[in-house]
Amino acid sequence: MEIWIIFMKMVLLVYIAIQCAQANPSHISWVVLAFLVYFCTNISLYLFKNNTFKRILHVLPIGISTVAYHYVNPMFCLLLPLSIMELASGFIEKKITILLLSLLPILYLNESVQPEYGLVAFLSYLIFSITSIYGEKLVKNEAQIDSMRKQLQKLTKHINENTEYIRQSEYTFKLEERNRISQEIHDKIGHSMTGALFQMEAAKRLMETNQQKASELLQNAINISKEGIENIRLTLKNMKPPTEQVGIHRLKLLIDDFNAKQQIKTVLTHEGNLDIIEPIHWKIIHENVTEALTNAMKYSHATQVSVDLKVLNKVIRAEVKDNGAGTDMIKKGLGILGMEERTASVNGKMIVDSTHGFSVTTLLPLGS
Known part of the structure; x- marks a missing residue:
């Protein structure tokens, strides 16, 4: 805003200098003095930041x-x-009032300069209004940027705090889980094994003197050991998550990691009974999806990739499809050949299509 006002003043000074030189060259020294005083006064306005002092200085140019x-x-x-506009803008908000105040001196001027004064007043008002509007928008935008920057800093801080909290929570959860498993093994298995050991020690001592009693103690030790083994089996079974949970969660982690590291948006969808997918199937699906995503990142120039997993009546279908340019001729490199070999190892089939984008479909027979 200030730059445009200074520019307008410089234009007016040049115009006045030309008019003064043509009208009365003998007074040129007084003209130069008036210019210098006016120029120095206006320059000093922009050297101070105190609004009260600047308003006082605005009176001097007038x-x-x-x-x-x-x-x-x-x-x-x-x-x-x-x-007048610069001075009045510090007290009056309505721009039409500022215009009227700047036109007020025309009533006391010579008729010869009144037309030029009116024209200059309107042009000055136009430039002053435009610069004021854009100046207010600029200040508002800067305030919004500062506010957004502060919010971003707060969000970054919260994210870092949440990340640290999640890390600590995971560590605490692992410690609690280890403590729970240790306590469960001690309570359910440790007592059984200790009891069985006592029974066998007693049977050893009675082996020569009372074989019948020793035989009973050994049988008790065998029963206790069987019960302990069964407890071990049940404990491990309860701790071990279902196969389908490991498989689908591992696949989701793969997709999330790919989304975090790449600009390609990847979406995972699944349908059907995931419980019947065997571990070998999950292994092949995971490796084929990983290879297909890697190829999409390197060659497809795509913006979106979909991973669709369906469990049908007799087959498992896993498709990775992108919206890239595709290719007229499919060249089977080591990646695709590796996928085909993995799929064929369980009598499955892999289909590669580049008609619309590029898609890799893995078909695995159930019960293979």
Whole structure:
């Protein structure tokens, strides 16, 4: 805003200088003095940041222009509109009122300069209004940027705190889980094994003196050991997650990791009974999807990839499809050949299509 006002003042000073030189060259020294005083006063306005002091300084250009109008050259009155607008803008918000105030001196000017003064006042008002509007928008945008920057810093801080909290929670959960498993083994298995050991020690001592009693103690030890083994089996079974949960969660982690590292948006969908998918099937699906995503990242120039897993009546269908350019001729490199070999190892089939984008479909027979 200030740059445009300074530019307008410089244009007016050049115009006034030309008019003064043509009208009365003998007074050129007074004209130069008036210019220098006016110029220095206006420059000093932008050196101070105190609003009260700046408003006081705004009065000086008005006084200089008025004195120069009366004693040097009437054309100096053309400097009044901008000075009045700058001063009035600090007290008055309505721009039409500021315009009327800048036009007020026209009532006291010579008729010869009134048309030029009116034109300069309207042009000054136009430039002043435009610069004021854009200046307010600029200040508002800067305030919004500062606010967004502060919010971003807060969000970054919260993310870091949440990440640390998640890390600590995971560590605490692992410790608690280890403690639970240790306690469960101690309570259910440790007591059984200790009891069986006591029974066998007692049977050893009675082996020569009372074989019947020793035989009973050994049988008790065998029963206790069987019960302990069964407890071990049940404990491990309860701790071990279902196969389908491991498989689908591992696949989701793969997709999430791919989304985090790449700009390609990847979506996972699944349908059907995942419980019947065997571990060997999950292994092949996971490796084929990994290879297909890698190929999509390297060659497809795609913006989106879909991973669709369906469990049908007799077959498992896993498709990875992108929206890239595709290719007219499919060249089977080591990646595709490796996928085909893995799929064929369980009597499955793999289909590669590049008609619309590029898709790799893995078909695995159930019960293979």
